[in-house]
Amino acid sequence: MKTTPEHDARIAKMIFAGVYPHYVTKVEKKGRTKEELHQVIEWLTGFDAKKLKELIDEKVTFETFFAKAKLNPNAHLITGVICGYRIEEIETPLTKQARYLDKLVEELARGRKMEKILRQG
Template sequence: MTTTPEHDEKIAKLTFASVYPHYITKVERKGRTKDELHQVINWLTGFDDKQLKELIDEKVTFETFFNRATLNPKAQLITGLICGYRIEEIETPLTKQVRYLDKLVDELAKGKKMEKILRGA
């Protein structure tokens, strides 16, 4: 699936700090914790809590966020629909990475077991 250049640019310029509170709200509203959210983010990106706080304080864009990340090799196992897009068909690497994170947060909020969210890790 091809996203538009405008869509990709919008995602690239969005700050992680602006979306992060929404992730917390989404998972906590469904009975999950901030610690579980951090576990999911750590699994995908390699960022620990201290690094995550620094990135939020720095107000980095998603482009910078994922440029600094060490993406988990099992990230390619994240498939399915998110925000109207089938993840495995997204061609733009950054947009795909952001949708990986969105999908993991969504699975956490839906009550999936952590082992399944983390693709058997």
């Protein structure tokens, strides 16, 4: 399923700080911690907790968030369906990166082991 230019533009302009609390709520409702969420985000983006807080405080868009990220070289191992889209078929890099993050948050909330989420075995 291809994403539309409108869909890609909407993701690019979304404010990370507006989505982040939903990530926290989603994982905490399932018994995971904010620290585990930060571990997953740091694995994907290279952002430590301090940098993450700066980006949230600056209210950066997903476009800026991922432009500043140093994407994990194993991010391509994140596959599957999220929000109705098969990640490996998404052509727009930014949309794919946002869906990588969504997929990792979903896996964390579903109780997947951390080493599996971080593609370590």
